[in-house]
Amino acid sequence: MSYRPEPGSVPESPGVYRFRDAHGRVIYVGKAKSLRQRLNSYFADFAGLHPRTQTMLTTAERVDWTVVGTEVEALQLEYSWIKEFDPRFNVKYRDDKSYPYLAVTMGEEFPRVQVMRGAKRKGTRYFGPYSHAWAIRETVDLLLRVFPIRTCSAGVFKRAGQIGRPCLLGYIDKCSAPCVARVTPEEHRALAADFCDFMGGNTGRFIKRLEREMREAAAAEEYERAARLRDDIQALQRALEKQAVVLTEDTDCDVVALAEDPLEAAVQVFYVRGGRIRGQRGWVVGEVDENGPGELVEHFLLQMYAEAAPEAVPREVLVPAMPPDAEALAELLGERRGGRVEVRVPRRGDKKTLMETVERNAKEALVQHKLRRSSDLTTRSRALQEIADALGLEQAPLRVECYDVSHLQGDDVVASMVVFEDGLARKSEYRRFAIRGMAGQGDVASIYEVICRRFKRYLEERSSSGELDPEPIDPETGKPRRFAYPPNLVVVDGGPAQVAAAQRALDELGVDDVAVSGLAKRLEEVWLPGDDQPVILPRSSEGLYLLQRVRDEAHRFAITYHRAKRAKSLTESALDEIRGLGAARKQALLRHFGSVKRLRGATVDEIQEIPGIGRATAEAIVAALKGEST
Known part of the structure; x- marks a missing residue:
C-alpha cells in the first residue's frame, strides 16, 4: 500500500x-x-x-x-x-423493530405517564422496553389505583384547568387531578417519584406500607378504607405477576445473546431488575465480517451503554462470549454507572438457563428478520439485479437452481436440487438424487453426474419427434414435466473445481444458454467458470444474501435426504443377514409399517400378518432389529 x-x-x-x-x-x-x-x-x-x-x-x-x-x-x-x-x-447495530417504553416526564411541572417510542428525551425516566404497547397500558392501568398520576396530553390538561373540571380518570380516582389543583405540584411529583421507584424494582416497601395501613384501618374500624387498600395491594401484586420471576430478588443484570450467520447477526437483551424480567429488546447487525462473538459483544455493549443513564447500567452484564478487552470495558461501564460492573459468561445455574432462553429468542429474531427481508418484492428484485450485474448476465436470473452433495466419508452419496423463482423458494420443484457407484470419487465427480442427469432429463422432456416442444406441460396429466423448465442460473456449493465440473457437463450436452457459478463457504466467494479470481460481492449486498439463502437451502435439503437414506441403509444391512428375506419382502415390510421405527417396535405376530412371511422369518426379523438397535 x-x-x-x-x-x-x-x-x-x-x-x-x-x-x-x-x-x-x-x-x-x-x-x-x-x-x-x-x-x-x-x-x-x-x-x-x-x-x-x-x-x-x-x-x-x-x-x-x-x-x-x-x-x-x-x-x-x-x-x-x-x-x-x-x-x-x-459494525452498526440497528433495532430490529420499534420497541415501546413506559416513560415518565419528570422534567415537566406535573409529570405524565405515557407510552413512548424513538429517541429518548432529556428529563424523562424510561422503563422497558416492552414487546407490545398494550402490555404497558395494562401495567399502568393497574398502578394508577395506587399512584394516581397524570396520563393526559398537554391539550387535555390545559382544557381541564380552563373549565375547572377534571377528566373521567379524575372522577374514578385514577388521577389525582392536578389540573384542578386537587393536589399541589410537590404532592403530584412525589406520586410520580414513587411510581418510578416501584417500576425501578423497589416494590417491597410499597406493598409493606399498604399492608400496614390496611391493618391500621381495620383496627380503627375504617372498613371501606381497608377494603380499598386491600384492592390496591392486589393491583400491585397483579402488576408484579405480569413480570416473570427468574432469579433472586437482589439480582440486577442484563442478559445479552447472539445468533449469527456469515452475513448478519441478531442480538437480544433481557433486562432483569429485582429478579424479574422487566423488558426485552433486539438489534440486528447489518454487516458481519471477521469480528468474532467477543468483538461483536464489545461493540454492542459500547453502543448500548455509552450514553445510557447511570441507573440503566446494571451491576452485572451476562454475555455469550467475553470481549477482548473485558477488564477495560467493565471499568468503563463502572464509570458510567458510578459503581462496580461485572461482565461475565454464565457457566451454570439459573443464569445459564436464562442465557439459553435469550439465545433461543435471538435465533428466532434472526429467522424472522430473514423472512421479512426475503418477502420484500423490491429487495428481491434488487438482489436478482445485483447477481446479474456481478456475473455479467444479460438479464436477472428469475429461476435459480442450486446443487449440493452430501455423504459420510464417501458412503451413501446423495445430491439435492433446490429451485428459487423470483427470489422465493419453489419447494414443489425440489429434486433429490441418489448417486450410486461414486464412493470415493469426491464432490467434483458427483456434481458432474448430477448436472448431466438433470439436463439430460430436461432435453428428453423438451423433445417431441426430434423437435423442441415449446410447451413443457404433459398433455396426459396436465401438469408440468419434472425437469422441463431450464434455469437461468445454476449455482453449485463449492469453488473452481465444482464450477468447472458443472460447466463441462453442460458443454458436453450442448446446453449453452444456462449460466454457472459457485459459492464457496469459507469467504462467501462467487466463482465463475474459467476465472482465476472470484467475484467478491459486498457483504451488505442483497445479491450475496440471496445466493447464501439458496446455497444453505440446498445444503439443508441434501443433508436431510442423506440422513434418511443412511438410516434406511443401516436397517436394510441388518435385514440382509436374514436368510429367506429378499428385496421384495423388505419393500413389503417397509410399505406395511411405514417406517423403520415402527417395524422395530412390531411383534412377531404383527410381522407374520404380511403375506409371504412365516413365523420363523418374523422371529428372525425381530431378533435382527433388536440386536441392531442395541
Missing part, C-alpha cells in the same frame, strides 16, 4: 486509528493495545485478509492514529469517533 506507515513510525502504545478515503472521509475506526502490531497486521499479508477488510484497505488513501494512556481511554475515543464520523466499514 502506498500509504503504509514507515517502519518504526507507529508507536507501540495503546490508541485509536482512522482509515480515510481520497476525500478525507473516515471509513473505518479501530482501537488497539499496540498500534504498531495492529496496523502491521493490515499490511503484512493482504491476500490472507477478509474480503471486506481488503475492500476497506483498497478504498482508503491514508491512515492516522491518536495515542492514549489506557485501554479505557481507547474504548471511549473509539466510540466517540464512530459516533462522530459514522464510518461505512464499522
Whole structure:
C-alpha cells in the first residue's frame, strides 16, 4: 500500500486509528493495545485478509492514529469517533423493530405517564422496553389505583384547568387531578417519584406500607378504607405477576445473546431488575465480517451503554462470549454507572438457563428478520439485479437452481436440487438424487453426474419427434414435466473445481444458454467458470444474501435426504443377514409399517400378518432389529 506507515513510525502504545478515503472521509475506526502490531497486521499479508477488510484497505488513501494512556481511554475515543464520523466499514447495530417504553416526564411541572417510542428525551425516566404497547397500558392501568398520576396530553390538561373540571380518570380516582389543583405540584411529583421507584424494582416497601395501613384501618374500624387498600395491594401484586420471576430478588443484570450467520447477526437483551424480567429488546447487525462473538459483544455493549443513564447500567452484564478487552470495558461501564460492573459468561445455574432462553429468542429474531427481508418484492428484485450485474448476465436470473452433495466419508452419496423463482423458494420443484457407484470419487465427480442427469432429463422432456416442444406441460396429466423448465442460473456449493465440473457437463450436452457459478463457504466467494479470481460481492449486498439463502437451502435439503437414506441403509444391512428375506419382502415390510421405527417396535405376530412371511422369518426379523438397535 502506498500509504503504509514507515517502519518504526507507529508507536507501540495503546490508541485509536482512522482509515480515510481520497476525500478525507473516515471509513473505518479501530482501537488497539499496540498500534504498531495492529496496523502491521493490515499490511503484512493482504491476500490472507477478509474480503471486506481488503475492500476497506483498497478504498482508503491514508491512515492516522491518536495515542492514549489506557485501554479505557481507547474504548471511549473509539466510540466517540464512530459516533462522530459514522464510518461505512464499522459494525452498526440497528433495532430490529420499534420497541415501546413506559416513560415518565419528570422534567415537566406535573409529570405524565405515557407510552413512548424513538429517541429518548432529556428529563424523562424510561422503563422497558416492552414487546407490545398494550402490555404497558395494562401495567399502568393497574398502578394508577395506587399512584394516581397524570396520563393526559398537554391539550387535555390545559382544557381541564380552563373549565375547572377534571377528566373521567379524575372522577374514578385514577388521577389525582392536578389540573384542578386537587393536589399541589410537590404532592403530584412525589406520586410520580414513587411510581418510578416501584417500576425501578423497589416494590417491597410499597406493598409493606399498604399492608400496614390496611391493618391500621381495620383496627380503627375504617372498613371501606381497608377494603380499598386491600384492592390496591392486589393491583400491585397483579402488576408484579405480569413480570416473570427468574432469579433472586437482589439480582440486577442484563442478559445479552447472539445468533449469527456469515452475513448478519441478531442480538437480544433481557433486562432483569429485582429478579424479574422487566423488558426485552433486539438489534440486528447489518454487516458481519471477521469480528468474532467477543468483538461483536464489545461493540454492542459500547453502543448500548455509552450514553445510557447511570441507573440503566446494571451491576452485572451476562454475555455469550467475553470481549477482548473485558477488564477495560467493565471499568468503563463502572464509570458510567458510578459503581462496580461485572461482565461475565454464565457457566451454570439459573443464569445459564436464562442465557439459553435469550439465545433461543435471538435465533428466532434472526429467522424472522430473514423472512421479512426475503418477502420484500423490491429487495428481491434488487438482489436478482445485483447477481446479474456481478456475473455479467444479460438479464436477472428469475429461476435459480442450486446443487449440493452430501455423504459420510464417501458412503451413501446423495445430491439435492433446490429451485428459487423470483427470489422465493419453489419447494414443489425440489429434486433429490441418489448417486450410486461414486464412493470415493469426491464432490467434483458427483456434481458432474448430477448436472448431466438433470439436463439430460430436461432435453428428453423438451423433445417431441426430434423437435423442441415449446410447451413443457404433459398433455396426459396436465401438469408440468419434472425437469422441463431450464434455469437461468445454476449455482453449485463449492469453488473452481465444482464450477468447472458443472460447466463441462453442460458443454458436453450442448446446453449453452444456462449460466454457472459457485459459492464457496469459507469467504462467501462467487466463482465463475474459467476465472482465476472470484467475484467478491459486498457483504451488505442483497445479491450475496440471496445466493447464501439458496446455497444453505440446498445444503439443508441434501443433508436431510442423506440422513434418511443412511438410516434406511443401516436397517436394510441388518435385514440382509436374514436368510429367506429378499428385496421384495423388505419393500413389503417397509410399505406395511411405514417406517423403520415402527417395524422395530412390531411383534412377531404383527410381522407374520404380511403375506409371504412365516413365523420363523418374523422371529428372525425381530431378533435382527433388536440386536441392531442395541
